[in-house]
Amino acid sequence: MHRFNIQFIYILLLFFVVISCSRKDNNEISTDLIHIPATAEISKKEPAMPKFEFERIEHNFGTLKQGEQVSFTYKFKNIGKANLIISTVVPGCGCTVAQFTKTPVKPGDSGFITVRLNTENNKGLLRKQVAVQANTYPAETKLWFTANVELP
Numbered sequence: 001m002h003r004f005n006i007q008f009i010y011i012l013l014l015f016f017v018v019i020s021c022s023r024k025d026n027n028e029i030s031t032d033l034i035h036i037p038a039t040a041e042i043s044k045k046e047p048a049m050p051k052f053e054f055e056r057i058e059h060n061f062g063t064l065k066q067g068e069q070v071s072f073t074y075k076f077k078n079i080g081k082a083n084l085i086i087s088t089v090v091p092g093c094g095c096t097v098a099q100f101t102k103t104p105v106k107p108g109d110s111g112f113i114t115v116r117l118n119t120e121n122n123k124g125l126l127r128k129q130v131a132v133q134a135n136t137y138p139a140e141t142k143l144w145f146t147a148n149v150e151l152p
Contacts, residue, residue: 050084050107050136053077054143061147064119071116074143078105085135089113092129095122100132115145122149 054076061070078084083104091098095118101111115130130143 048081050082051080053079058144063148069118073114077110088133090131119149
């Protein structure tokens with residue numbers, strides 16, 4: 001009986017060895033669902049993506065007195081082929097807050113991003129950015145503003 005168990009184990013091991021050796025691993029990743037519009041390949045069909053077209057991406061507030069609060073509205077148009085959705089607008093400092101169009105912007109329609117600068121704790125030349133994250137390519141667009149803050 002003991003001899004039978006040993007033979008059974010050998011046969012079972014041989015079976016697993018044969019099965020594992022004949023099995024082909026497919027380490028390839030399917031690219032059927034991946035679409036990267038910025039590749040070097042030329043696609044016959046342009047992807048339907050939204051695209052920002054800002055009237056301007058930089059603004060100069062000029063000379064301000066410390067403690068002043070000023071705002072500016074960056075206007076944009078969606079010149080892409082799909083709805084443009086802004087996910088977040090991240091000011092580059094705590095002295096700035098932003099408001100923006102929160103609804104999807106259809107192709108051909110316009111939207112806005114308003115930044116409000118509080119110069120309370122600033123002095124001298126400021127150059128700040130506002131990072132706009134949306135479903136566009138590239139996914140992040142940077143807006144800039146400058147100001148020269150003087151003591152009162």
